[in-house]
Amino acid sequence: MHLNFSPLLSATLLLGLAAGAARAQTTPTIARPSATLTVAEDAGSVSIPLSITNPGTVASTVQVAVQALGTATAGQDYTYAITQTVTFPAGATGTQTLTIPILDDALAEETEYFVVRLLNPTNATVSATANDILVYIKDNDTPAPARANNLTLGLVQSYQTATPFSGNTQINSAEIAAFDPTTKRLYVANSIGGKLEILNLANPAAIAAVASIDIKSYGGLNSVAVRNGLVACAIENSNPQQNGSVVFFDQNGAFQKQVTVGAMPDMITFSPDGRYVLTANEGEPNAAYTTDPEGSVSVIDISGGIAGLAQANVSTATFTAFNSQAAALRAQGIRIYGGLAASPSTVAQDLEPEYIAVSANSQTAYITLQENNAIAVLDLATKQITALRPVGYTDHTQPGRSLDASDRTTEVLMANWPIKGMRQPDAINLVEVNGTSYLLTANEGDSRDYSGFSEVVRLGANGYALDATAFPNASLLKQETVLGRLNVTNKLGDTDGDGDFDEIYAYGGRSFSIYNAATGAEVYDSGNLLERVTAADATYGAIFNASNGFEAPVRKNRSDDKGPEPEGVTTGRIGNNLYAFVSMERVGGVMVFNINNPAAPVLETYANNRSLTTTTGDLGPEGIVFISAADSPTGQPLLLLANEVSSTIAVYSLQANTPTAARPGQGAEPLAAYPNPSQGAPVRLSRAVSGTLHDLAGRPVRHLRATDRLDTSGLAAGVYLLRADDGAATKLIVN
Template sequence: MKKYGITLLAAIMVLSSCENDSNKEESPELVVNENAATFKEIGSITIGGAGAAEISAYDEVSKKLFTVNNSNTNRIDVIDLSNPSSPVFLTSIDLTSFNGTSNSVATYNGKLAVALEAKPNKQDAGKVVVFDTANYSVIKEITVGALPDMITFSPDGNYIMTANEGEPNDTYTIDPDGSVSIIAVNSNYAVTTLNFGSFSNQLSTLKTKGFRIASPTNNFTSDIEPEYITISADSKTAWVTLQENNGVAKIDLATKTITNVFPLGYKDYNLAENTIDISDKDGGVLANTWKLKGMFQPDAISSFEINKIPYIVTANEGDAREYSAFVDVKRISSSSVILDPIIFPNAAALKAETSMGRLNINTKMGDTDGDGDFDELVSFGARSFSIWNGNTGEMVFDSKNELDKKAQELGIYDDARSDDKSVEPESVVVTKMGDKTILFVGLERVDAVMVYDVSNPVAPKFLQSFKTGDAPEGLLFIPASKSPTKRSLVVVSSEGDGVVKIFQPDLN
């Protein structure tokens, strides 16, 4: 007897060691003999235009997909995913009454949590609204830190966490603390919001390792900008990316304390394995070594465990700050970017648009001797994904220039982005598929997902790529045990065209 293309006698239940961050639950995992190198699109739905499909979360209880839609009105679109090959729009949850703009969604066992930044001033405290996925009634409304940019449930469902970015206003007259909020679901949604002030006395040490604090006030606590959270499978530890600061923080959930801040250092583009194309005006995709450093500045983060060692994987997108009162980015060709004549004796040639001139660098870094010129050049992002030891923050693997190379081989590389973060790794999700640990990497500027086997964290193996909608932002894995088809699914939400696509692998 067969069901969903697998032999029932061959299906066994085991405990999953790693599931998708946005919908984790400590439940038995259905082992399906699937080939992680064969994901293909099986369904698609368009819910609007630009900004319409940013982040999605799946509720296995109702078999519904909940997708952020900020294209026209502020709402969450509800999609029936009981047949992933033919997703059906059901309704929308109107969020206008909550005076906030939704940034992220997460689900757990019939609950939908929505992160909303304050309107009209996103510097004010944000909020989390928890809904019932069956009837969309409000279960709870909770105040959190300023600009909650990402939300997730812990695998056991006991916590909801938000990364509160705390961006300043345009004139930098208001710059709220960056923070992380921990909501205890089983304690009537009591909230603890943590800032990073206790680490301010470590600034000089952190800076020597690549951590970045830079603003008109240079205030450590308000300059921190949390971006994305991942939680360990045992729901005891969380890691949060501090994108603009080029770091990752580690949090103990039992004590609700930030225990470590890991500076991520720099990527050396003067090494042969890191050759990249940094000009969109050089007549092609021409990779070279450069006297250049890159901050990793990760956006999304995911976590997994191998041989009892926790690992985190980051999508090293990069990000600058551009406000009327503070701008830290300029092209090397700018007249105000003066290169040290001893370190860069061929400065005029380097500043040409066909050489380094088109590249954006951080103008608040690089003057190491304080004489007004640049002794080193530091760019935004690392054009890669990296794997780090979750206990120590030490790097165990970086994909170097492989994402660029794969995009070129597949004919999807966009040379117009060569000067500005290239393929732009945006999202990462790690999960178990059978006995393998599989990584999905979303690339915002080439509209694709790359798939890797990371069962050996120091030597990931490329498996495949697949095309997505325009500018994929949200990446969601639905394990076979929770899938309506009892087959693993990947859901990609693309904010450029408002398209949600569903992918499924073949059986072995």
């Protein structure tokens, strides 16, 4: 049969086919290669390959512009003067490469970054949640932190107190240790095994077991202290929310007395004069958060001797007097946030004492309130809490306060971010220098994470919404190679109450701090130094920020949490020098600082003893004990680390060395200035220096002498270079 189409029908059919073809054509999509790229400062340039899918019959374009988020400076760290346009020819597949020059300066800097955004596409689309690219620039001028090496730590022995694991289950531990010089014995709290281990330390190179006392019938062993043959153990109730106890033993582990203290006594110590035994009663809630005992500090007066000790000798200081001050405490920076929505905790319930330091005159105790980011002050004469002090937050935007925030990046990227670190100190130590008392804190960090209440959330989680005004690059920040993996709190940071977060708060300061004990004023904070030391260590840099568990160490797997987690801190004098010893629970080991000047500690050395590939060695140092030469069984100062996970006691000998004079500029600590750029206001330096500020022509424009302030008033807008007399340098931009 012959079919004859009319002209009108043919035209209609052709138009329909054309419309169908148009509907089938998919709009081209332009995409970034990844959320982040890393380039070395001396690489010359960074290449950003942009790809297109479903190319069209006409050319597609996209503009690429620098964003405000970033710590690198255009014209100083990279070259990108104006918005650029990338064109994809019609029908072309594959990639178009944007090349950005990277400038290699001679300044010691932290990892810097800049962000470019894909925007205003033509004949194409770009994902609104995957349009930013962050470029990390790794500095090649920053030296490893200088070590004075005036003190040598020599490992004498790592003694296994008990078998730590059965398969993958931990069955024993060595959490806290206490040394008695009168008996040369060491008492170790085996919390997981429920035992008090008694060791003979007469020969530190050949430690011998004396006895293992089963504590489980009394409750759960949390801590131990000893003085002149009297051993005091902090015991939590079998129902942890009920009052706990202190059980006293003689030097051989024979029971002496038992008294009741507050709920969950977590740490115990003797006052320097031996009159008091104090416990920090943490008072944690149950898992459902339906029972929340009050935190407290118990003071046991043993001045009358252990034989006559009775419950009447126990005073427990509570925080109930602060219950009406919740709002004022929060405004000061003290975290009061626990409890369920229907029954929020009182201040007394919310405060959780963690660790105690007592003044040399035995008149005042200072107690860390870890989850609350605060320190309490206790008058031992009246047995009353007299003050609550916030310990402050670490501003990670500031020089010297950078952190490695992701476990998904291959390299260590110590960068500044719009994050505040809740210091949340664990251990605290008190020391006197030239008549002034100072408090040292190990800023480990901790969270509340129960079945009925949890504040822990990853920054990249869908339920953690960042305020669009405060964080216009929120989608980028939530990427796993940026900040998406970082654990943060969902109980702080929503400043306007609208349900999203205007500020980001992460756990721990990753540092140690020094405060004036009388005033609470901050004297020093180590900032990023602990992470920098371990990252640059010739041996243990291989397991930077690794965890301390049964599995083999994995580099950087704690970067998204609290980093090295400094947990223990103590001090000791050797000759004319005063030293601080800071243990790091995760990566392990101990750092030593000379603190003759508490405002400017000097890094001496770092020692560690764990395998880089297996689970052997010392894992999870928590308790830390300094033994002076006068008390040491060898006549030489010793340092002991109680390693909770490996159930080992590491004994180090301490040997003072003859200092070697450094050449000018050798090992100079990096120098930074902030705010930078400056708006003509005074600029603060990361440390006090003497030096000269030069303009780009090399002309001196300001002279500094032993100051951490720089007056920029009257300076013309531009870039300046500050050179310190010790060889350090930093750039400064004045707008």
